[in-house]
Amino acid sequence: MKIATFNINGIKARLEALVAWLSEARPDVALLQEIKSVDQGFPREIFEDLGYHVETHGQKSFNGVAILSRLPLEDVTRGLPGDATDEQARWIEATVIGTRAVRLAGLYLPNGNPAPGPKYDYKLAWMARMQTRARALLATEEPVVLAGDYNIIAQDEDAARPEVWRDDALALPASREAYRRIVNLGFTEAFRTRHPGPGHYSFWDYQAGAWEKNNGIRIDHLLLSPQAADLLTDCGIDKEIRAREKPSDHVPVWIELDA
């Protein structure tokens, strides 16, 4: 079972690029972030025609997450628990049924800039809520994958120029600590089990020739419960699609599970 996470930065703007990547990479499941569309505006028929089930949790203009799956999905839930007043669409869960069932969460973690400030407070509060939900999912002792745009540079080696991120919400000590509190519940960060060391990125800014200079950061992650980590056979980043026409500023990160 191949599971990918991809911040597409707008479904309308990314339709052609997304369809092309799906046709080549052929993930069984694609967890999408920043669809920037309401549910009714998501072009679900295009993906259904490609053989995907489509589940969305959208919002007008901003945010929005979706799951595309060639395998059946069950028990779909929308929204991160813990704050009934939170109207931002950043979390969707579903159980995908392969040779065994895997619980998936697709997430778009708040950016948090500028820090300090209300947006940063929201980011840290959101991460505390995510920690609570992650603990509950771990307690099921089933394969669980938490995948998405974490907006977290976990270590300096995850940035080409770590010094410019030092005071940024993506890399501040409090951000990294909040991320580690989630990981340290007992998750395995999939990419680092296969690819240690610097120079691996999942985002390159549109500005100032960041792609051409390989001035990237690695902020898209897949966290695996112990039962999911047991099933991991491969992990990678589809870096090359960043060089195509009209790309997202993020690229897909994927895992292969024996499930």
Add this chain to the structure above:
DNA sequence: ATGACAATCAGAGATTGA
């Protein structure tokens, strides 16, 4: 210190992103 660049909504330019 600012803006670069892109997407959205709207129909200009503000807002958001990372």
